[in-house]
Amino acid sequence: MKTTLEQGTILIIDDNPTNLEVLYGALDGNGYDILVEMDGESGIDQVKTNPPDLILLDIMMPGIDGFETCRRLKAHEISREIPVIFMTALTDTEDKVKGLNLGAVDYITKPFHKEEILARIQVHLKLRQMSLQLAQSNERLEQRVQERTAKLTGALEELRSAQLQLVQAEKMSSLGQLVAGVAHEINNPVNFIHGNIGHLTDYIESFVNFLNLYDNCYPDKNEKIIELREELDIDFLIEDIPKIMASMELGVKRIEQIVSSLRNFSRLDEMEKKPVDIHEGIDSTLLILQHRLKASPKQPEIEIVKNYGNLPDIECYAGQLNQVFMNLLSNAIDALDEQAEKRPHPGKIIISTQTLPENLVRISIKDNGIGINEETRNKIFDPFFTTKSIGKGTGLGLSISYKIITEGHHGSLSCSSQPGEGTEFTIEIPLKYTDFSDRNNFLDRPSF
Template sequence: MFEGVESSTILVVEDNPTNIKVVFNLLRDVGLRVLIAKDGESALKKLEDVLPDLILLDVMMPGISGFETCHLIKENPSTQAIPVIFMTALADTENKIKGFELGAVDYITKPFQQNEVLARVNLHLKLCKLTQELAEKNRELLNLNLCLEEKVEEKTSEIKSMQSQLVLQEKMSSLGQLIAGIAHEIKNPIGFIESNLKPAYDYAENLIDLVKLYQTYYPQPVSEIRERLVNTEFDYVAEDFPQLLRSLEEGTKRLTYISQAMRTFCRSDQSLPEVFDVHQGLDSTLLILKHRLQRNEQRPAIQVIKDYDQLPLITCFPGQLNQVFMNVLANAIDALDEAYQQGEIFQGDNQGNCIIIQTRYAEADQQVWITIQDNGVGIPLAIQKQIFDYLFTTKKVGKGTGLGLSITREVMEHHQGKIEVESIPNQGTTFRLKLPVEVSFAPDNSITAS
């Protein structure tokens, strides 16, 4: 896991002896050099003598807090470039935002999950090393002769590719962990409700039967009971209560389906390819995006029209393909939102604002085709060839990173597939995805068509 960064030095700032021991042994066992400081003051003092590659910083400590310590580290020119990961049990958004504003790169939550600690430390060590290499390459570029431009472009492309791969892995890992966690949390209360519905049915039936039995043998109860029966509308309740329980049962089935779809979507961390149902991936992605398809203050609901062919299962990394579906469908929704904001949606179109998803199987070529079409603002002809470029975006600041379609093309190429775009300004955009049914993946995850 720590290939290329084995000799890195980690400074752990933590006042709890048990936590110190856990983190120290965990990092030392994978070959990293570990330094310990028990509070913020001693950490700052230690940084005067040694500059580690990464700092793991506890938030709650005696003396100055982790936040103040981070502030002082980032104020010092000699230490401000060292990445800081907070270690904390404070999982609320406000504290996370405060940490990121102070310059932290990540959070590790307590109690520690060993795999999570190692994964995040490994990621940021590699990102730090990559940043240093990129800076070094940029310095070299300034001194290169014009005759070496071709070689410079090749190296720059290689670095960007490595960087985008790391961004893709972290983005998909974070998204997968988030969705998997939500799905897990939904599953537990669903199971509780499901397990209690059958006894609730039985209890309700027994109580209703008991009251009816009393009515049969004691048709003229005392006035207080008669009034209570009238006030509680017993006949209506006896008829409606079982229907209410059945509606609860239907609700739990719907939640179970949603939970399963979320788990399907977040299959992003598998190390080996597997067979995959493309339609299941598309449907789970649409479910994740369902809130964005619904009506809002700016526009009516977006209609999704499915035209599915009978497709074979394909060999792939499902989580990566789900990310492709997410990027393309999210862009289609953005285009429709923008069309309504500009008043350019075709009101005369009977379909209104819509996304059409079509799948086809080309048996002769053993290829699966997926077409995703919207009737949004479209893409200007002048920039259509640039939309897959690294860091290129037409969205406003804060709305787009320029990574979505670049990552999408990279994933498609990784699966020996292709992605094509056709767009007419003010009429809409069509993305066509082509994937081989069978692909042989090498041990290093490179692929060859079989």
């Protein structure tokens, strides 16, 4: 059993039995494993099946000579790095240069001298061993460099992702504060108007009753009063004023609904988990996006179809779920807007909710756009991946949504799409909030 490369395997390729006997005698007893072949073709086959550590190669042989044998050995991946020492009686410098150019490392001239053969073999086996050790060291070093580079690259990507997620969270939080502030400011005058509409309605009704009583008690009126009554069309006013008041009441209620939806969407007062009606969150999100759903000179109207199931309140972070709804619905609208000219039918977004076994809830948001291919679908949840033009998307919306659902709510967010048939995003989350102690810093931040 050889312990080092210096006691390795040596292949002798020589067609002369006398030379083989001399070489075998010189090498035998020095710890080498010796293989013998008598022509170039057989030597090449031997190398392929049992690669040696060094080759002693005769130049003058029948069939292919030593030069051609060396050329073929150096052309093959298995034998390319095995050192080849030529054995020859030739003394022509041109032949030596030719052999060295073909890849040989040394020459042994005939007649052979045992000490010279052993010395040259030992030197080249040592060089071979050092070369292999250096190659192994370089390989290990390169592997460590690659591993370190991969770690640094991963850390850089994580840092970049965390920074952009922080910016996104701050942006959403600021927007939530703005929405909540606007809702609060609108709510004050609306409450004032709503509170006084009832009094004003009562006052007008009292004036009308008084006017009717006056008409009944004093049917004969002054001509100026009659003219002014006709000029003001009092009968029409008496009929129309209740309609105006009812319309104002309806408008105020509509504003109150909008304010309520804005506050529901922002959820700034709900930083902790609590049972909520997610349908309210979806409706509030749709209200925020209403201006993008309406028809415009550039885009047709987008129809919203709601297939809401009978869901109980879900224990969750309502603000974060609303952010997910905003991202998914905005992407669906973007897709329909960009593909408006390619779609043969009006844009439609179908929102479906249902309960599933094992206390799960499924929310589906599906559009009827032209869909996305599999290559794109496999990347859509990757941070910074976006198909939108520069300035229209950061590639973080779906990535953040995926984190909120999977890490923040122990659920799943998936996408299915068939080109030409639209795209569907499906959320599945537990009805009951479980242990979220592993949430990262981003998900610990209140958002809307």
